[in-house]
Amino acid sequence: MHKAHLANYFNMTKKYLFWCVNEHVDFRIPELKSVASIFKIPLKWIEQPNEDPFVILEMDSESDAQKIVSRCMLVRAGYELWGDGCSMEELHASIRQQPASLIAPHITKDKSFRVRVDGFNKTLHSADKLAKINSLSYLQFEGPVDLCNPTTQLNIIEYYGLDNTDVPEQPYRVFLGRCIGQGGRDLIARYSLKQRNYIGSTSMDAQLSFIMTNLARLEQGNLVLDPFVGTGSVLVSAAHHGAFIWGSDIDFLTLHARTKPTRVKQVERAAHESILSNLEQYGLGSQYLDVAVMDCARTAWRTQPFLDAIITDPPYGIRESTTRVGKEQDKSRDLTTQQKKLRRKQRLQHVRTQEVIDKYNKTSYSGNEDSNDSEDGATEEELANSSGCCPPPNDTLPTINADRCDNRLADNPSLVHYPSKVNYSLSDVYKDLLNFAASYLVVGGRLVFWLPVFRDDYRSDQVPRHPCLELMYNCEQILNCHSSRRLITLQKTRSPKVGERAEAHVEELTDKFREKFFIAAQMTRDERIARKSQFSRDKRGQGLTYRLQNNSKAKHIEQCSAPGPQVSATPEKNTEGNGDICDSVDSSKANFIDNNSCITGVNFGGKLRDENNIQCAKDFLIVEPNNEKRVSEVGTTILVSKFPERKQSLENKLDESVN
Template sequence: MPLYLLHFAQAHNDFRLPELASVAELLGISYTLPEKDEDRDPTRPYMVVELETEEHAKMLARRCILIKAAYEFYAQGPSYEVLHEANRKCEPLWRKYVEDTSFKFLVTAYSHKIPMERQRDAIETFAYMGFLGKIDMKNPEITMVCFEEYKDRTQTPRQRNEGDGDFRQIFFGRLIEEGSARPLVRHFDVKKRLFYGNTSMEAEVSLLMANQSLASSPTFRYLANPGKLVYDPFMGTGSMAYPSAHFGAMVFGSDIDGRQMRGKQQTPGVVRAASQYGLASRIMDLAVFDITRNPLRCGELFDAILTDPPYGVRAGAKRLGRKKSLPEYKKELSRQHRLAPDPEDRPYIPPTKPYELSHLVTDLVLFARYVLKPGGRLVFFLPTVTDEYEEVDVQTMLCNGMEVIANSLQDFGSWGRRLVTIKKTTAEKYYPPTFEDREMVTKDEHVPAHKDFREKYFQGFRKVEIETPQVAFREG
């Protein structure tokens, strides 16, 4: 298959390949990554992939949030001599542009600024290509770009032009498509949104999650066609809803606390923010309930569940119930209070208790298996302690018929959050799950690193040593 050069944005390195795989599956695109681990390293800004057609490269650039641009690949090498030798061998690819095509040549670099004089010298080395068309720096018919890849030195102070020419690799190709999905990050910027809170997810990450879910139309918006149905069981201020709706999905959301979705105005805040983006018609409905006491009476409703469960740093997870059981007489008073009409017409707010994170995510996977259609995806964030995390932590939350598709880390140092994508791989129907309280841990049960994450976070992830009491024994 023909080769194409993908230029990635330098953000969320660990998310690049999972997003590429998801979007390719959504669009029905076949691709092949480089064989060498060095060439498929997701921390590098450039990657050469095999695609069937140029149109497929354009489609990926239009949909992948982390692709800045796609190029027809001509050559690469550790030096300009090697690059030019390889470029001469692929002359049939660029010969058709020589005679009468207006063009522009660019020489640029990653993690380095090339002096203008050396840029001109580098461009002159391509003189053998013999382009006869007009040089047009504003609206050329083709743009030829040469990339010098330097080691990442963004955090290293250095003198101007220091290390110039000490590049790792050079790539050369013709620009096919600039990434048109990247501007959506600014379009959905939380700071410009009419309704948001302290737990609102940043726009770039919510867009990535929407792509991971596959629950959207193949192009940006097919408003005339029925979209897939996405559900967010921890809706909050609706950060997950807007990208999914923009990509063509219908969105249903719920939360145990309706105030998070409503805000203080008569029109719910989630609906107001969706109206800002012209997406209010794609918000199907908002409901207030606890997923462990959900009113859903049948399964296989949704194409995807896309959510960011609360883990207690800025907002703690809650479920219905009390921390301590009430005595019988207080239970009776509470029951009478609920049944008696309130003279001030105040809504009844049921009591809640903390919902431990490790229990929450295990229940979320069970819940997803029940309400997802076969092949549907559950996409959510899981906070982890860097020094304690093990792969088995994610595996222990799975149940039959659910399989991990991707597990990408957003690293914050001592802790991070993992974007976990789980697919429903079974067509078997299941009864509605029951969510019992789980307090005791059996001796052989694995304790995941995300258990009691809130307490670990506020302790600074220090390991708490348990002192063994000193016991004195007498002889005899």
């Protein structure tokens, strides 16, 4: 009988529950699909919710489910689903309907077990957990209990929704599953930036770096490039998955760890800090190819598809400037005829280059190293700065001593060329990036990059596009109430044709970001809540609609006992006080109580602090929550608190101020 159960167990299609972390909600499904495509595992979705932190899939093999779970960063754990329902009664009924071949192989005498009870969005008491565990006695476990390292671990998971301000008494869903594996969340602590040798102000955190590599579908032996490599945070995650990595950046100081340290109390960079040292720190030095100081707009590589993936985070112009090699040109007027003649004359002077080169070589590579002057009296600096100096033909180049050249460059800085740079608009950044990807990616290779946007102004046509690149995923990471960035994943479908170029209409962020940032800083708390409520989720995945609803309760003040007539309480701006002024008539201690928001008292503020105006006052000030210091010394007081445990202390201060 036992062998028959095993045969049926391995031949049947089973359901699997993937329990996700409650953050980066937009990234969950794209990451699952990308990881499944890496292992060529088909996915059959049973439940694919948008916000709930779980998905249910039907799969043929437990090993396939384990592969997906172990690679995903946003999956906390995977379970073989034994039952689910909207209550414990429905859960038990679902478990009893399962075939014996699903459960029997895991509760035999030779297998130890453990049962855990977890609640999402609610803390469960030990007595409740124990009662739920005992309710599974009908499963008839035959093996011993092992709380440390069990062979079979069962989990009862109760889901109480996303609203942590209105937690129901009974769960919305209850699941029972056998744990088959944990997600890749352990890599977050292992590759944390806190312990990394070399980091900068824009280093990507480990979790997002691994999500990017998963969306790029990296496999062992892939060739990956980051054209805006910076400190190489993304490359570390790519090397972890076995990819060979290299990068480029226009910032020489960042590539060589010469920038200002970003760690607190670190005065200067350590000698060992570098991109290579980051890889060697994790034993990944063999995956490192090299990094090059290069302009992404002017690459030095032959146009040929050889890259399996391009993963990058371009600079936005906020913390890091966007520049490229170039020279500003005055296009306001054309050159005059005289200027054209002068430039033509300057170009004709290059005819004398061979003579200048002979003098330079005779001085530079003669046997007398101490001589700084040529035979005709011209110095090396004069020869180097000559307008006609250009490289000699390859067949006439002498053998150069590297150490000697380094010394000569140090002694004469004028021989070193520093290319001029110009501003690099975001639209041009993404155009060049997509054109580069279309030329150098292999067919099927992916480009993964971040796109900064303003949430109010975002439109789908702002996503850069190229005829050869297909948009796979567009995931949003919310940064604040006005800005976010989107992780764009493009896949190359074919080779580019002649004349096909990328299109990008990306809004510049430098000036507008500062403007929006300071406007947001001046918003009141209520305005921020109303602003956030326009969007369905915040960066933690928590719904925001309930916040606006609770805030509207705080605005609704019901007078329980107060003399005088009642008038509408429409707030208007108090130019002399701090807060909103609401109309009311009161000359004695009043008590305004709302059981939902715990609002008590009335406070005269601003111009109404004069005792002579109290008797005929028609205005009072609503004090902001958590501001207990604004208790008026004259007249009646209003104190507003959203927290019930603070109600008594506020009422005591109310009595003190009136007395």
